[in-house]
Amino acid sequence: MGMMEMMEMSPRVKITELQLPITGLYDSIFPHFDGRVFHGTDESIHDILRCGEIRPNLLNQYPSPYGGYSSFFKKRGCVALFDYRSTTTEHFKEHYSKCMPTYPAKSGGVLAYLFVSNSVYPDLLPWTLWKEEKTWSDMIVPYIEIGHRGPITLEKIEEILLVLVINDPVKKGGKKSLDDELVDLIHRAFSDPPPSKERVSDEMLNDPNLGHFWRNAYALRKLLEYEWKMAKALRRTFEQLEQAMKTDRKEE
Numbered sequence: 001m002g003m004m005e006m007m008e009m010s011p012r013v014k015i016t017e018l019q020l021p022i023t024g025l026y027d028s029i030f031p032h033f034d035g036r037v038f039h040g041t042d043e044s045i046h047d048i049l050r051c052g053e054i055r056p057n058l059l060n061q062y063p064s065p066y067g068g069y070s071s072f073f074k075k076r077g078c079v080a081l082f083d084y085r086s087t088t089t090e091h092f093k094e095h096y097s098k099c100m101p102t103y104p105a106k107s108g109g110v111l112a113y114l115f116v117s118n119s120v121y122p123d124l125l126p127w128t129l130w131k132e133e134k135t136w137s138d139m140i141v142p143y144i145e146i147g148h149r150g151p152i153t154l155e156k157i158e159e160i161l162l163v164l165v166i167n168d169p170v171k172k173g174g175k176k177s178l179d180d181e182l183v184d185l186i187h188r189a190f191s192d193p194p195p196s197k198e199r200v201s202d203e204m205l206n207d208p209n210l211g212h213f214w215r216n217a218y219a220l221r222k223l224l225e226y227e228w229k230m231a232k233a234l235r236r237t238f239e240q241l242e243q244a245m246k247t248d249r250k251e252e
Contacts, residue, residue, distance in 0.1 A: 033101060
């Protein structure tokens, strides 16, 4: 059964479809986010439509495009939501980039956003519960992430936004500019597996500028990989320290 057929079987809900280039995607969709609360997903929208509700992912039974296997709300049987009702505040500006709704975007992929109706707002759980419980090892995005205990049925969804992500259009004339080539090279450098000469054209390698950009992009990837490993090691150290402190308190 196709997506549109499933939607026809779902409760009456506004469907908005967009086709947008991957560059500047967040800024293009932001007017739809602003002032609202919503759940983000990708092709998994099929599963939501099939079962008629957004379900908590307590046991990791559903693939999550945003990761978050140690998510504070997920571990408490909640559906995690983006809270974009206060996008002009300094708190929002400080934290929104830590988990952007367009994070899972890929060319040719689909993003889906389910906007909850105002009637759900009184049931939403604030991110400050994380502070109250002091579960520092759990992941949360302050001021942006909120939760809903239990599933959210489609009757409580006022709009579904479907976004087909497309490649950036080639500039008029059919030939990519140097900036476009650089973007392509950076995409290659951060792809998996790492870039190799076979994956970069001879024309790119022979161009001194492009060859320089390619090497820099690859070096940047290796640096980020190293920093990510260091961050994970640091987090493990903090978790061990926290556990040791708990043990000491029990012995006292």
